[in-house]
Amino acid sequence: MTDNAPKAAPADFEQATAAADQTVASFDTHGRGPLQKLQHFLHNFPTTTPLLVLVLAVLVFGYFGAPRFLLVSTLSIILAQVTIIAMIGVAQTLVILTAGVDLSVGAITVLVTVVLGGLTVGDNAFLSGPLALPVGLAVGLLCGAINGALVTYVRLPPFIVTLGTWQIYYSINLWYSDSATVRAQDVEDAAPILQWFGNAIEFGGARFIYGSVFMVLLFCVAWYVLNWTAWGRHVHAIGDDPEAATLAGIRTRRTLLQVYMAAGGICAMAGWVLIGRIGSISPAAGQSANLDSITAVVIGGTSLFGGRGSIVGTLLGALIVGVFRTGLSISGVEVLWQDLAVGVLSITAVTIDQWIRRVSA
């Protein structure tokens, strides 16, 4: 069991590599086919695809569909139509970046609208519009906090948590509102501020509601936070590899809780805008928002596996869905084919995402 020259031993077996190529892991940038170059490009600039699809869709519908599609007025209508989904898409993007999903976003949005209506309109109303708004925001934050607490502290999968809270928030919404719609006229009389986002800036035949402007501002804020603050980088890191994020010193659970609360808060704002957009308050509104927001996020190139994606992509994704629906509708295509088109778009988007993710392999 004695080895008289231990120091010589380590070098010995490595002698064999002396004749080998001594470069360690150099970068192999040549020898890529055009397809791989495209793959790398998309990997570095993931919003390229949705942007191209959007521009192409607008041109195709304008050229082959109906010429009036290209009118600024039509495009401004599309923008108004996608405002709510795009706003909820911001909330959804935050959650999906952490490798989660929030199925309760639609229910939170509607719950906030009926709470705002219940507090200000009708026999039991006891708050003025401006005072009801903070309460609505608090309801959204609370709903998000419940989701976040169940995900982070009880450690349940986000899908199950939000599937459950979706039903719960929706039931509370029906109970609180007595399943009754508040008429637009009543809202206008009691709390006109709730409809404020429905006001519009008009020029050149186009009609931009305040809500759409607010939505774009929300995207700017979200983009800044995700890309230019430490918190935003932490959100990406947690979705990418939660264990690595924890070891690197990120307070994973606190950040996750904040993400779900932010999502709830954004949904509350979307609720306010929703009242402005449709005027009335209906407990049945916005039920498709869950899946539509996920569709927008996915078409926008954000990965359902977390960690990578872009908030700008979500805006593009929401616009693409809007352009397809309106374009097909103007071209006289039935609603069922619109749904089919959106389905095909989603699956294609995820397929492209999978392909891009394999870039490093």
Added chain:
Amino acid sequence: MSAPAAVLSARGLTKRYGRVTALNHADFDLYPGEILGVIGDNGAGKTSLIKVLNGAVVPDEGEIRLDGQVVHFRTPEDARNAGIETVFQTLALSPALSITDNMFLGREIRSQGILGKVFRKLDRGAMERIAREKLSELGLMTIQNIAQTIETMSGGQRQGVAVARAAAFGSKVIIMDEPTAALGVKESRRVLELIKDVKRRGLPIVLISHNMPHVFEVCDRIHIHRLGRRLCTIDPRLHSMSDAVAMMTGAMAPPAVAETV
């Protein structure tokens, strides 16, 4: 010649998980400027020892001293703030983020003035400059693009980024857990050179490894861990690898006289 004061030392560390005793009154000493190897069979408690030293686990008993002062680490952040950096076996890098983002993950630099204080804006320029500086110091600037994401890099390069991160922020001690385990022969060589580089810059290193040739090549002393405690510390110049393996598996008694530094 009296021995220099230990940078990091521990006495009587004990950690039990139910009926399993992971650490049984373990001692530990790390002296200035040295590379200390920590070896031990699977289940000997190496990992528990390291986790106690870097704050990931709070011991049931025992005390840790850093520069002679008793410290109580409750979280890895505490240990980091005290100047102890760890390069984890899993590296703790986020694949989709850039080199710079990873190096500063959890300790980002904010801009000066109102942009940083109110809007919490990151100072990307400063972070990139420092990241490039640190990588160059360790001769790692074959990594050309600092905005490159980790997932596009080789195993050795990733290890390099993790080591550079530890070297950039560790002011007292760097702990490395199996830094060569996942690497090929040539990449391991690069990482070993990197470890020696870090040592030359004056930082003491704790190297946990199963790779005897690597441990014997770079370490100044070797701490042999067995059954939850320090069996002995040996001088790699006086013992062979087979001696070390025999001691850590219990086939050979440790040297009777403690070997000096």
